Amino acid sequence: MNHYELAKEILVLVGGSENIAQLNNCATRLRMNLKDESKIDLNKIKELKGVLGAAKKSGQYQIIIGTDVSNVCDEIRKMGQITESSESNQKNGKLDALMDIFASIFTPVIPAITAAGMIKAILVICVLFGMNKESQVYTIFNFIADAGFYFLPVMLAFSSAKKLGCNPYLAVMMGGILLHPSFTKMVSAGDPVFFLGLPVKLVNYGSSVIPIILAVWLMVYVERFADKISPKPVKFFMKPTLTILIVAPIVLIVLGPLGSYVGTVIATVTDFLNSRVSWLVPMLMGAFMPLLVLTGMHWSFLPILMTSYSTYGYEAVMGPGSLVSNICQGAAAFCVALKTKDRQFKQQASSAGITALMGITEPAMYGVTIKYRKVLLSVMLGGGAGGFYAGLMGVVRYTSGTPGLLSLPIFIGDNPMNVIHALISCLIGFCITFVLTWFYGFNEPETGGAVELDKSKDTDTGKQVPKSKKIIIYSPVNGRKVKLSKVNDETFAKEIAGKGMAVEPADGRITAPFDGEVVTVFRTKHVIGLRSSEGVELMIHIGIDTVELDGKYFTAHVEDGDMVKAGDLLMEFDKQAIEAAGYETVVPVIVTNTGSYLDIITSEEGAVESGQPLFTVL
Known part of the structure; x- marks a missing residue:
């Protein structure tokens, strides 16, 4: 089934384009919120050729397609006008709602962050092969990569507005205000700045994450207020004008500095863990990543990851552990494929093992490892061991991407040994998981005449x-x-x-x-x-x-x-x-x-x- 046909089938089974409240995709999954959830047929979607799985996680329907997901998403958008809205008729828990907000805000900007990080990785390789850092080619590509991080507030402004429900272009304007050259000159000068007698804290908002999200959150309520009090004849210009005049000063004086402080705290805690107990977080992530993905809780770490990227240019919170965990899923699937006598299950496990090594773990997780508690435990122990090594060696991820063998370049940076240690941690996790699964995790039940x-x-x-x-x-x-x-x-x-x-x-x-x-x-x-x-x-x-x-x-x-x-x-x-x-x-x-x-x-x-x-x- 080609992209067009798969998109058409999915669109029919979710109730048509008019039933889609929000639509986006990450590296492997199509993600959508629906206006009427009674119209979706999730079981039939799972049976479509080209769909690896489907589930509702964190208040959002996720259809696992693989690396072709962006093409399918584009085809769906071409087939009908999708009137995006932040509303859904399904009541979700507070935790699900929060995870949904994180996913919807950060997922759309991940391609830009990934592109920026990959360009940085290519530049590192070029320097190793003799490129001069002072050359114009290096300088141009370097600022091209930096743009993906520096203008992060503008990109987050747009995605936040689309999710939270305010004018996305006013939100982008707010992001531009935070990055305006006149304001950055004030920050560089360091002289006290006041607005109507109130002090404006001088903060460099380039590459920041939290301030713009707080700004857009405030804008949602201010825009509604401005809409109510603006007379119809002048609403066209009065509503946006009032919105910016109210939001911008509050953000510059209160919310911006508050968000910057929160980001600093996150960065400080991350730095403390990386410097004092560098093995702890990668070990825990390597061990518990299957459970985090299963529950959708991995989305809660997105603000931390983005803050780390923008502050340090890398992150060591999720990347190293999730890489090892994905490889361990593949190891368990391959081991089960070798041990099982069921031909159909052997083929399924083999295929799932290959995709897991490439970074797509859903077929292995749902089709193999979670079915057997001891196999899942083997994956977690192997992931914890590999993550422990990665943490001790200071492995970091320089940009976002689905961790797997095909995406190892995201671990290439200034330290040439980083990717080597990443590979060694994968080898440790693979071997431990395979051995544990072989001798402890998987024992196929014997049914042939053994039971009276x-x-x-x-x-x-x-x-x-x-x-x-x-x-x-x-x-x-x-x-x-x-x-x-x-x-x-x-x-x-x-x-x-x-x-x-x-x-x-x-x-x-x-x-x-x-x-x-x-x-x-x-x-x-x-x-x-x-x-x-x-x-x-x-x-x-x-x-x-x-x-x-x-x-x-x-x-x-x-x-x-x-x-x-x-x-x-x-x-x-x-x-x-x-x-x-x-x-x-x-x-x-x-x-x-x-x-x-x-x-x-x-x-x-x-x-x-x-x-x-x-x-x-x-």
Whole structure:
């Protein structure tokens, strides 16, 4: 399927161009916010040839296409007028909304930052081969690269305005005000400057990040105010004039210096970590990057990365660790491909391994590593080890880009050993992950005649089940049982956390589904972890995104380490209050150590009472 055909199919399945509130792309993913989310058919999108995967993350629909994503995005824009808006009919949690804002503001400017960084890397290579730094060719290319960083406030002004909902050209004007030569001369002179008696702090806003975002945030409210008070006959010129006259002084006197101070704090903390415990952050990133990507939390680091690029010309927060993590995903996928006897899975894992080494980890993550907890743990341990080495050696990334073998030039800079140490850290991570996956992580279940089948059939499914390993999990709540695929959360619907079933609760009482131990009651009380006497590890997750309630409306009746009997009361929650707050109360019941068992046989959908069979573990 070519770019045009793929774009046409995607456009139909998201409800047409008129349903797209926002559209952009990063290195591998098409990202869009929709006005009416009921119109999208995510399952059919996943089945399209050319689509590697699709999910809703951080309040945004993400369609994984690969390096051709920009071409598909361009084709979609050509097919219909997209009236971009910051509104959506879907209520997202505060954390999701914040991640969505970060993604929408920073993603559009990444190509410019990447181009600037790559030109810098090319200049370094040219100097190594004899180019004179004083030559005019070097000077011209150097200021071309510098422009991508120096005018970052202008680019962020435009993307911030598009996301937050104000006039993008007034926002760009505000970015120009911060970088105007007259103001920069004042900064260079250092003489005190006052505006109507108020001191204007002299700050160099070139390459800054936080000040312009704060400025555009203020402009959203000021522009609305100016629109309300401006009479219709003169609104055309009065509204923008009032907006700039109000916003510009406030930014120069208050918000600009405040944003500069925040940026300085971020840079200082980053510098402290890099100089005192340089191994810590890359090690943690290398280990936990799969979980950050899975939850969308990696977007929260974008302001830190941009601040580091603009301050130092490089970053060591995410780049080194994410490079190693991506390579470890490939190592695990290749190992699984070698060990598995399933031909189809072998081909899938091999292909996923190749794309992971190139920096696109979604096929490996969703198709291989997350399906097996021990494989994922092997990836995390390998990533942590490689990240530890990268941190000790001071590996940094000089520009943004999807970390992988094809993008190693983003690690080329003034220190010629930087890219060498990056490669060594990848080798460490690859080897450790491969060995751990081979000997510990992946053990394919044997199904050929090893288990004696009971001649009787499961009462709910009609399937034969093993006589010696049949463990019934009972429903922990009254309500209606549904398949996990119908749960409005990708982690559960795709069985990433494990197999099981969900219950739409009729009341707010959660009881023990078997005899066993309470392993953990989360601080926010929305999740209970249990272990049965037979060793089944079970997670009862009350609601979707209810972690944001921080324990409100939940009452725990057990603690970590308590022993319980089937039917004992574990938790009570206020179903009506939670739903009134905008959250779903469906209760997924997940076997988190699914990989330790032959199969999970679910029952038919329908009414269920607490204590009745929900599914069977084989």
